[in-house]
Amino acid sequence: MEQKIVFSGVQPSGELTIGNYIGAIKNWIELQDKYTCYYSIVDLHAITVPQVPKDLRKNTLDLLAIYLACGLDPEKSTIFIQSHVPAHLELTWVLNSISYMGQLSRMTQFKEKSQRSEENLNAALFTYPVLMAADILLYQTDLVPVGEDQKQHVELARDLAERFNNRYSETFKVPEPLIKKEGARIMSLQNPEKKMSKSDDNQNGYILILDDPDTIRRKVKRAVTDSKGEVKYNDEQLGIRNLMNIYSVFSGNTIEEIENKYDGLGYGDFKEDVAEVIIKELYPIQEKYNELINNKDYLEKVYSEGREKAEYVAMKTLRKVYRKVGFIQR
Ligand code: AQP
Numbered sequence: 001m002e003q004k005i006v007f008s009g010v011q012p013s014g015e016l017t018i019g020n021y022i023g024a025i026k027n028w029i030e031l032q033d034k035y036t037c038y039y040s041i042v043d044l045h046a047i048t049v050p051q052v053p054k055d056l057r058k059n060t061l062d063l064l065a066i067y068l069a070c071g072l073d074p075e076k077s078t079i080f081i082q083s084h085v086p087a088h089l090e091l092t093w094v095l096n097s098i099s100y101m102g103q104l105s106r107m108t109q110f111k112e113k114s115q116r117s118e119e120n121l122n123a124a125l126f127t128y129p130v131l132m133a134a135d136i137l138l139y140q141t142d143l144v145p146v147g148e149d150q151k152q153h154v155e156l157a158r159d160l161a162e163r164f165n166n167r168y169s170e171t172f173k174v175p176e177p178l179i180k181k182e183g184a185r186i187m188s189l190q191n192p193e194k195k196m197s198k199s200d201d202n203q204n205g206y207i208l209i210l211d212d213p214d215t216i217r218r219k220v221k222r223a224v225t226d227s228k229g230e231v232k233y234n235d236e237q238l239g240i241r242n243l244m245n246i247y248s249v250f251s252g253n254t255i256e257e258i259e260n261k262y263d264g265l266g267y268g269d270f271k272e273d274v275a276e277v278i279i280k281e282l283y284p285i286q287e288k289y290n291e292l293i294n295n296k297d298y299l300e301k302v303y304s305e306g307r308e309k310a311e312y313v314a315m316k317t318l319r320k321v322y323r324k325v326g327f328i329q330r
Contacts, residue, residue, distance in 0.1 A: 003035055004142040006035045006145060007136050011041075011046040012041055012062070012063045013059070013199060016066055016209045018196070018208075019195065019196035023148070023186060025066075025072075026183075028072060028077075032073060039080075041081050042082045048124045049199070062293065064079070065289050068302065069285045069292055079303070084307040098163050105126070107128075109152075110125060136157045137161055138313070139314065140317060142173060145180075148179055148184040182245065182248060182249055183246070186242065189239075192241070204222050207219055209282060216282075217272075220271050220278070225243075231262035231270050233255045243270070244259075246278065
């Protein structure tokens with residue numbers, strides 16, 4: 001039986017948070033041994049909001065080093081930079097031609113991000129989910145491991161795959177999102193009703209993968225909680241619930257175990273331990289990252305080899321698509 005195919009990516013739009021780590025990258029590692037995996041650094045997506053060019057370059061290499069430091073293995077997975085494989089853009093154009101404006105305008109991310117920068121609304125932000133569909137469909141992907149926030153975009157990719165297949169005959173595999181229940185949506189430490197996001201203006205809202213131990217302790221200590229004083233998992237204590245989710249993912253304890261462990265103890269003790277489990281998991285990643293980021297030759301080797309492998313597969317799908325829509329072979 002053929003191995004299932006996995007595709008996912010993260011934008012190099014800033015430094016990575018533990019939200020990106022828990023919702024996405026941490027889950028990618030274990031998939032490498034079971035499936036054929038493609039993991040991309042999606043720089044084309046990043047420019048849907050304004051970026052400083054030199055920062056984008058730095059963030060792209062940083063993200064590659066973080067992928068590797070977290071345990072992505074170029075021997076097992078194809079790791080590449082999205083803009084190095086132009087087929088992503090070529091397929092986007094074709095998919096744009098079967099995308100409906102109404103459906104795109106209902107995408108939550110578009111609605112949220114367009115509200116944040118109304119004077120600078122660009123067309124790319126609107127068609128972002130079509131590019132994401134192209135990313136996924138080019139590799140004949142079965143599974144897309146993402147956080148809860150990206151579920152709607154994977155559903156659009158499914159719709160577009162089905163629409164294309166119906167119109168032009170079977171071409172794309174219809175992908176499914178793979179969303180882990182635990183940690184599917186990590187919330188801001190300052191506003192537990194909003195997701196933790198690397199582009200948040202309030203730095204205390206997120207913890208970065210590369211934050212040092214003291215910063216992590218300070219941010220967790222300042223995390224918004226409530227006046228109940230009980231470590232209990234419920235809808236009224238959103239701040240505590242979020243910290244419990246984070247603690248659970250990093251410690252391997254279930255929510256019930258955490259409730260029992262902190263029964264009768266105050267938030268102070270709990271928060272100290274939350275900070276320590278985060279620090280413990282991130283420390284080896286940070287050490288590895290520091291080694292890798294100074295080895296530019298190795299990083300270049302990884303993304304060049306990744307590009308070659310990705311492009312080969314992507315072009316196979318693109319040629320098929322071009323033939324089906326009626327373009328004359330180049
Ligand atoms: N708070 C979160 N909880 C769980 N998963 C999350 N992800 C992001 N935030 C959380 C998952 O991380 C992956 C990569 O996301 P992305 O960089 O492509 O874009 P994003 O979802 O828009 O992430 P950010 O941090 O909010 O970036 P900005 O601020 O640039 O928009 C995805 O799988 C996502 O689900």
